[in-house]
Amino acid sequence: MTRHSPDLTPPGATPLDELRANVGVPFAQARAMPKSVYTSAEFLELEMRHIFAQDWLCAGRADALPNPGDYLTMDISGEPVIVLRDREGALRAMSNVCRHRMSTLLEGRGNVRSIVCPYHAWTYNLDGSLRGAPAMALNESFCKEQTGLPQVRCTEWLGWIMVTLNPGAAPPQEKLAEVEALVGKFHMENYVEAFREQFRWGTNWKVLAENFMESYHLPVCHAATIGGTVDLLKMTCPEGLPAFNYHYIIKNDALDLTLAHPTNTVLEGEERRTTWLISVYPSLLITLSPGYFWYLCLTPDGPGHVNVLFGGGLAPEFVADPKAAEHFARLKALLDDVNVEDKGCVERVYRGLCAGMSEPGPLSHLERPNFDFARYIAGMMPGQ
Structure with missing residues (x-):
């Protein structure tokens, strides 16, 4: 058994010091982010000034x-x-x-x-x-x-x-060109939004972002909904890029809306059953399947709350289907249930990381996007 590395931050270290020490190790030794970066109002102020006021x-x-x-x-x-x-x-x-x-x-x-x-x-x-x-x-x-x-x-x-707000930020078409290279065949721009809602949850914005970024939790947290459509052995989590991270899952046949519609002639082979989870930094989280998409846009509301824009819809082939109304209704009912499950998970995580005896644990290889997200946050901060 390999023991984890000792705490490298000196006494009196700031949350930013702790975060930089956290991401300054190889991924094979990575642990979850320090508790202070979730609970500190001072760290949130840094995020608002150097991330949310600077990025797209x-x-x-x-x-x-x-x-x-x-x-x-x-x-x-x-x-x-x-x-x-x-x-x-x-x-x-x-x-x-x-x-x-x-x-x-x-x-x-x-x-x-x-x-x-x-x-x-x-x-x-x-x-x-x-x-x-x-x-x-x-x-x-x-x-x-x-x-x-x-x-x-x-x-x-x-x-x-x-x-x-940043007049000098590189255009998304430039920063996110690799996204189009990965999923351009899905033609995400043609998907049709069916609903858009807003809500507020009792957790830090990064806890919810990280929950989206990893599918390690799906079989357990979402056992009653989408957990049965995935296999942990069929999840691929490559190293992220500077402006986003991603992973993808080869889905089974348990949910038809996850798969390409029979009239879709563009996607081939495993593309027809591949779901992509794309996290555009800092706070646009997209699930893109051949049949539907849904997304979250996050706005921090203090360390312990997050305002969420939640929306989703269907691929054009499902919109054109005679049963389109039924497809929309099934999708919304499914995602409402998924959100109930996620809310419970992320609010429990925030309560836990506020506890005195809790400490960040080691990351699974399926949580590679979480480590990349932590490196993005550290990289946006001043004093590099």
Whole structure:
């Protein structure tokens, strides 16, 4: 029996020190991340500043905003943001804060002809330019043409809406080119979203991300739902890439929606039963099968809670099937049950890592993506 390496962090080490020591070993010696990186408010502040304010985040699927004026709102590292479809059909993102007395403008999702501040009725066009401001003619410093909403970088990538506050971030099409190389034949951009929901769970955002990144837990945690569709011996977990990690599973015939539809003529051989789990850093988690997809987008809400955007839908062949409504209903019922199981798992993990006698254990070879995720987080932090 091989004993694990002693703690290499000195007394008084910060959570970042502990994390860097944690990832500074070969994967064959890897252990779960230190407890402090999940429970420390100071470490979460570093994550918000150096990860969430710097990298690309997902606002959901582009087909969620099909019409001019369709919008959704999101929060990026404390910055309220509107994402909308403008009058020319382009996706845009901009500040969700009025340029007058700084009220937030829109909430949730919906459709608008213009953006009207609920405080003093300053009105903005869908491109963010200021259309009107009541009773401002006597203020000599006011210039309507210079008072538009600040724009935020926004692009569509394989059907996903990607947004960042960082003007220097490399485009997703460049950073994530390897994703398309891996799963381009699935044509993820053509899958049709059937539902989009939001909820809040009592765990750290990284616990939920790690839960998605490994399928080691599927046979046990999901024994009543999808656990029977997988074989631990048929899971492959390669080393991750700088912007994402992934693994894939060859599924059996237990669930038809997991497999390619009979009318799919693009996928061949084992591709027709391969499910990919792709974790785009920091917080877009995608399950992509030949028949359906589902995803989570995570936003931290303090160390002990996470806000989750949850959505999913079907491949085009299942959408075109005469039984499409039945397929959608079966998929949603299945994923609702899967979420109940996952919620129990990740909330138990957070309670456990807050316990005094708990300590991080060694990782299985099936948890390679978790180690790569820890290395990404450490690599985004200052002071390298």
